[in-house]
Amino acid sequence: EIVLTQSPATLSLSPGERATLSCRASQSVSSYLAWYQQKPGQAPRLLIYDASNRATGIPARFSGSGSGTDFTLTISSLEPEDFAVYYCQQRSNWPVTFGQGTRLEIK
Amino acid sequence: QVTLRESGPALVKPTQTLTLTCTFSGFSLSTSGMCVSWIRQPPGKALEWLALIDWDDDKYYSTSLKTRLTISKDTSKNQVVLTMTNMDPVDTATYYCARIPAGMDAFDIWGQGTMVTVSS
Numbered sequence: 435e436i437v438l439t440q441s442p443a444t445l446s447l448s449p450g451e452r453a454t455l456s457c458r459a460s461q462s463v464s465s466y467l468a469w470y471q472q473k474p475g476q477a478p479r480l481l482i483y484d485a486s487n488r489a490t491g492i493p494a495r496f497s498g499s500g501s502g503t504d505f506t507l508t509i510s511s512l513e514p515e516d517f518a519v520y521y522c523q524q525r526s527n528w529p530v531t532f533g534q535g536t537r538l539e540i541k
Numbered sequence: 542q543v544t545l546r547e548s549g550p551a552l553v554k555p556t557q558t559l560t561l562t563c564t565f566s567g568f569s570l571s572t573s574g575m576c577v578s579w580i581r582q583p584p585g586k587a588l589e590w591l592a593l594i595d596w597d598d599d600k601y602y603s604t605s606l607k608t609r610l611t612i613s614k615d616t617s618k619n620q621v622v623l624t625m626t627n628m629d630p631v632d633t634a635t636y637y638c639a640r641i642p643a644g645m646d647a648f649d650i651w652g653q654g655t656m657v658t659v660s661s
Contacts, residue, residue, distance in 0.1 A: 435604055466646045468646070468647035468648070470588075470648075472588075477637055477639075477651035477652065477653055477654055478588065478637075478648070478651055479651075480647055480648060480649050483645055483646065483647035483649075484645075484646065484647075489647075489649060490649075521587065521588055523588075523590075523647065523648070525641075525646040525647070526646075528601050529590060529601065529602070529603050529604050530578070530590040530593065530601075531590065532580075532587060532588040532589065532590060533587070534587045535587050535588075
């Protein structure tokens with residue numbers, strides 16, 4: 435089973451700042467990595483798939499990069515609505531796995 | 542418009558079997574490449590993938606839970622059903638169903654989730 439390790443666990447930033455979230459896989463997942471945003475009381479929302487493709491309707495300030503075992507989600511300039519929990523997920527190998535999440539909080 | 546909606550009991554007793562139904566619209570699970578999955582989230586914790594069924598009726602399960610899970614589909618009713626046996630209080634969680642569309646390896650549309658509490 436591929437383990438996804440996200441860092442940091444919590445990231446404290448201010449609106450307008452740049453956020454960089456990391457996801458590391460225990461073995462290569464090629465580019466089969468996705469990122470989700472989850473706000474309290476809501477279902478997760480797909481942001482990025484195949485490591486770097488923005489999902490429909492996702493603002494350009496969200497970008498993904500990486501391949502193999504190291505991936506990054508970057509939010510170029512934080513908006514108030516971006517403070518949430520972010521998860522990475524892989525389907526390169528069965529079973530599907532998720533990371534433990536990064537909480538992005540307002541500083 | 543693609544939608545998914547989970548339904549099932551809000552409360553089950555320990556040792557009972559949980560049956561959840563995902564009713565979807567806006568797509569067909571008989572379309573090549575289409576998949577529907579179940580994912581859960583205990584209160585305050587991370588997402589945990591449970592099971593997936595694809596258009597060809599292939600089924601995949603969580604390694605740790607596979608002996609307790611069964612996923613099935615009824616294409617004519619646009620439904621995917623998950624059963625989980627021998628429920629325990631640690632299975633208390635919000636249960637989501639989500640779609641993987643053809644050509645993608647990510648869950649693009651999620652249901653709102655249904656909270657299931659396991660308690661006597």
